[in-house]
Amino acid sequence: MEGVPPVSTPESPMESPENAARCPFLLSTWSFGQRANEAAWPALAAGGSSIDAVEAVSVFCEDDPEIDSVGYGGLPDRDGAMSLDGCVMLSPEQCGSVCAIRRHRHPVSIARQVMDHTPHIMLAGEGADAFADAHDHPVEELLSPGAREAWEKRQRELPEQSRASSPRPVDVDPRGQLFAHGDDESRWSNNHDTIGVLAIDERGTLAGACSTSGMPWKVPGRVGDSPIIGHGLYVDPEGGAAVATGTGELVMAICGSFLAVELMRGGAMPGDAIREVLERIAKRSDLEPGHQIAVIALRPDGHWGSGALRPGFRLATSDAGGHQLLKPELVLLPGT
Ligand code: GLY
Numbered sequence: 001m002e003g004v005p006p007v008s009t010p011e012s013p014m015e016s017p018e019n020a021a022r023c024p025f026l027l028s029t030w031s032f033g034q035r036a037n038e039a040a041w042p043a044l045a046a047g048g049s050s051i052d053a054v055e056a057v058s059v060f061c062e063d064d065p066e067i068d069s070v071g072y073g074g075l076p077d078r079d080g081a082m083s084l085d086g087c088v089m090l091s092p093e094q095c096g097s098v099c100a101i102r103r104h105r106h107p108v109s110i111a112r113q114v115m116d117h118t119p120h121i122m123l124a125g126e127g128a129d130a131f132a133d134a135h136d137h138p139v140e141e142l143l144s145p146g147a148r149e150a151w152e153k154r155q156r157e158l159p160e161q162s163r164a165s166s167p168r169p170v171d172v173d174p175r176g177q178l179f180a181h182g183d184d185e186s187r188w189s190n191n192h193d194t195i196g197v198l199a200i201d202e203r204g205t206l207a208g209a210c211s212t213s214g215m216p217w218k219v220p221g222r223v224g225d226s227p228i229i230g231h232g233l234y235v236d237p238e239g240g241a242a243v244a245t246g247t248g249e250l251v252m253a254i255c256g257s258f259l260a261v262e263l264m265r266g267g268a269m270p271g272d273a274i275r276e277v278l279e280r281i282a283k284r285s286d287l288e289p290g291h292q293i294a295v296i297a298l299r300p301d302g303h304w305g306s307g308a309l310r311p312g313f314r315l316a317t318s319d320a321g322g323h324q325l326l327k328p329e330l331v332l333l334p335g336t
Pocket of ligand 1: 193194212214224225232244246247248
């Protein structure tokens, strides 16, 4: 409906209808969310909790070196160093977050332990890594050989590159590489994307998580929307759950996930809430061609929706009927 070109993935994604999910249900961002959903689904289908499911989806992506925007495999900062962000949420009273993790591969699992074992919501930097050490997370290399190679290549070629004109990420690579497509070097860009996952279990409990390596080539120290409650992720049992992916600064400027959930709390369907979030972002006068935002949302009654600012976003769903890769129901700026 929005003029998205055919994709080269083996399966042809369908338009996603806004409908009511059968519990349990998993909803994840990007095509790489599909294989993570498939890995997490059996436990959720067997009566597992939504919080375990969203953690499992995140951990799967964090471990996959092919995914160049999350965990091991993610692209580093300007200086070639990795830092990871993530959060998890059940409700305003139960949420946890970590940012600027440099020695541990699983920010969502660490965030869950912040939620479960501290009176705090967010730990940052060396303190967060020290907390992970204390909770027996192994120290692991975060920079994959592929990401190191990409950074070194960029260092060599930077003078010839025009970063401002780099295109948005387009989800056509089934391996999960949003930033490099074949030999098209122009895909290496300032764009970046997150695994965002929402779940509702058979007891009707909502949960959400998101995890990212942040913007490729970011200024060291930069943190985006993903680990910040209400920006990259928000879950309220009375309103619903929403996750955002894309250019974090745009989401942070409007508290995007909180806004979507608050609109649903007021009665909006997920698709209408997402449209409002995207329209507020699209009104910015400084929107660049490379900016992309996508949002997925799930209400406590099981209605769910998805939308993106520009073409190229995909989402993955899992329920008792199987696993699907879908296009969003809304693309606000088609043809861009
Ligand atoms: N949305 C991920 C980030 O901006 O870091």
